[in-house]
Amino acid sequence: MTAFVIRRLLQAMVVLFVTSVIVFTGVYAIGDPLEILLPADATMAERAQVARSLGLDQPLIVQYGRFLMNALSGNLGTSFVYNRPSISIILDRLPATLELAFSALVLAIIIGIPLGLWSGLRRGSAVDETIMTGSILGFSLPNFWQGMMLIMIFSVYLGWLPSTGRGQTGTILGIETSFATWDGIRHLILPAINLSLAKISLVIRLTRTGVQETMPLDFIKFARARGLSSRRIVTVHVLKNILIPIITVIGVEFGSLIAFAVVTETIFSWPGVGKLIIDSIKVLDRPVVVAYILVVVTMFITINLIVDILYSILDPRIRSKAP
Amino acid sequence: MTMDATNSTETILEVSDLQTHFFTPAGVVKSVDGVSLTLKRGEILGLVGESGSGKSITGFSILGLVDPPGRNVGGSILFRGEELLGASEERLRSLRGNRIAMIFQDPMMTLNPVLSIKTHMIETVLAHESVSRSEALARSIDALRMVGISQPEKRIESYPHEFSGGMRQRVAIAIALLHKPDLIIADEPTTALDVTIQSQILSEMQKLCRELGLGLIWISHDLGVVAGLADRIAVMYAGRIVEQGTVDEVLDTPRHPYTAGLIGSAPAANSRGSRLTQIRGAAPHPLNRPEGCAFRTRCDYATDICRQEPPETRGSNTQSWRCFHPLATSNLETLP
Incomplete structure (x- = not known):
């Protein structure tokens, strides 16, 4: 290892x-x-x-x-615009983006996996068709349009949630975060949903396909022949098998959530790195752009490493082959 | 092998006129079409037939594990006097793996690759009994020891891929034995194993079956395997049992031409050098089976009457067959 x-x-x-x-x-x-x-x-x-x-x-x-x-020596250059080290500008903005991406990822998992399981187990039913149609919308409606619709409905018509900014932040375990205050959470809801919609659809489809590939396998039939409850078969036997492809994709997608939160951050004026990079490209602030991309690449590499380690935890066949 | 003292004990399974059909878009496939069989405690029944004859579906029907588009459309399955057809899913679940266990064909596929043997066994114990995990573990280790796995305390921590095919099938058998079932349905459990492992497992199964007094249905396409193992043989063709009786009756004096054909096509020690006889033609497509006797298109003895359904004919002893032109017992001399 x-x-x-x-x-x-x-x-x-x-x-x-x-x-x-x-x-x-x-x-x-x-x-x-x-x-x-x-x-x-x-x-x-x-x-x-x-x-x-x-x-x-x-x-x-x-x-x-x-x-x-x-x-x-750790210096990625000084911003032409802000006249500060570019890395520190990025690191100032990164927590806001990480918070948003993390929230979107959690939504994708806690909504996507159960809906995918439900859909996969009731293949061809009205529930399945509804979930599948919904996921096509999640995939194919443009992200910016979804964001504007969310603002129209929940901020403008209903007036339930704020549409711009990060709101009030507080400190939990030394990290400045929106989760600490109710105002912060209220500000986080719409952008997180906007960022997660496409990922929810993706996780639904992955899970559904996994369920459909796993259910006809002999070990599922053997599990039934052993008298296990359907609940245990689905939550242990099926889920543990399909988690491997899901983890892979979620890992890669988490990187892209961070790197490409640009659209959502722009629509909701979320003060994260996505908005920073768009502003920096506009003024050709070269050190910030270069530093940002290197940070993103580093994150992708780290996430992939974590995914590989998670594999070996999930799949004993990989574990025994690891050096 | 002859019928022994087990003959007089309790009948644990009585299947009569079982019909399991698959409703496919192309038409109705009558995979099991009027199967009747009985099994007593301590008895081994060999259910023999070629691929697609419905022998596995018969096994799954007894467990209530036929998936759509398949469905039981008729008949009766009495397990220790209780009707299983139409029983609630919860009742069937409580019997499966507990009173009726099943062993599958391919040991490479029957265990979940991402769960340890321990998880498999403990969850099977806990599915039917509320005992502590440590007691479930102790029972699992005992079961592994019973099927001849050495160092079971250590091996139980392994994952399926760390076992060979033969060992995995032993694990599957140990899992089947966890609740000391009344009935085990074994669906070609040795087909995927090499011959030496196969014979070990056969003799162990036979011993366990006698010792524990459980009924065993051994599904196989291999007459040779069944001949050495079973007390009785039922031969299936195109969804029906065409002949059944004790091993001696069926193998020494087959009355149905299909059974005789199967015996003739199996290589035997005393037929070295002589050409094996072959059943001509191929099994009919399940959607397009000949009416009447399904075997008539491949049968040398078929006449017009075979277009009708042959009734079950009982011999002087326990043998029975469905054929209008049963072979005379003297015909046998012409068979190898």
Whole structure:
């Protein structure tokens, strides 16, 4: 297991290096941040001075070399706009996004798995058809439209829930979070639902397919022949088998929830990293963009590692093969 | 093997005119079409037939485990005097794995790969009795020891993939024995195993069956296996039992041409070098079985009367058959 983790960490270093090259070059190609940072009437001398202070007068390879040296000592550059280390700007915003993504993930699991089981066990019934139709809507209606409809219904017409911002936060176990106050939770509900709808649909479909593949297997029939209750067969025998693919997809999706919460954060003015990255791309704030992508890649790698470890807990066949 | 003292004991299972049909979009498949059989305590019945003859469905019907589109449409299953057809699902569940156990064909598939043997066994004990987990564990270990698994205290912690096929089938048998059932239905339990393991398991099953006084229905396509194991044989063809009797009766003096064909097509030690006889043709498609005797299209003796349903004919002893042209006992000399 230790050798496995070390090997994965080495792979992670390579992935991070390659990503940094691609992103750095890509962002360099998008445009010149000086056009945006400087007022339109700036003189050539002012221009050259700003370019020199930001290191933008050097060739790409030198700029990248400097970035890499700094990165190895933990400094991912200073934001052109905020004049603060880009990593600390991201880390300031990250808890809000993590909170949102985590809430959406929990909703996807606690709603998606039971509905998927129900649907899979009652295949072809009215319940199954209703759930399946609902999940198609969850998948195919555009995320931003769903978000606007949620605001229309629950904020504008019914006036039940606030539509923008994060609300009041409190501190639980040293972490600043919306879960600490009722106001915070009220602000969290709509964006979390918006972000989770597509994931709920995905988990429903995965679970339903898993149930349908597992139910005809001999070990389920043998479990019935042993006189086990249907409840135990479904919650232990079926669920434990289908959890493996579900965990895989949920793991990958959790990464994408964080990375692509952009739309939801924009609609609900949620002060998370998604909104930060959109703003930073607009002003070509290169260090923030690069640092953000590296943070996201790191998160994906970490999540995948956790998923692999979860596999071996769930499936004894993998456990015995692990070095 | 002859009938022994078990003959006079309690009848635990009495199936009469069982009908299990599958309602598929293409038509109704009469998988089990009028099966009758009885079983006494301590007795082993070999239910023999080729694939699709309905022998496994007969076994599942007794347990009430026929899934849609299949359904029991008629007949009666009396288990120790209690009617099982139409019994509540809860009643059937309380019998399954408790009074009536089943062993499946493929031991690689019958155990849940992500659960340990211990989990399988303890949950089976707890499904029918409220005992402590430690007592359930102790009983599970005893059952494993009974089927010849060494170091059961240690092996019970293993997962199915850590066992060989033969060992897994022993585990399945141990699970079947946990509640000392009255009846075990074994659906080709040794087909997927290699021959040496097969014979070990056969002799152990026979011993356990006698010692524990349980009735055993051994479903198989292999006459050779059944000949060495069973007290009585029932031969199934196209959803019906075409012949039944004691092993000696059926194997020495088969009256139904299909039974004779099965015997003739099995290799035996004394037929080395001679050509095996083969039943011509193939089993009829289940949706399109010949009316009357389903075997008539493959039978050398068939005449016009075979278009009618052959009645069950009883011989002078316990043998019975469904055929208008039963083989004379003297015909046998011509068979290998």
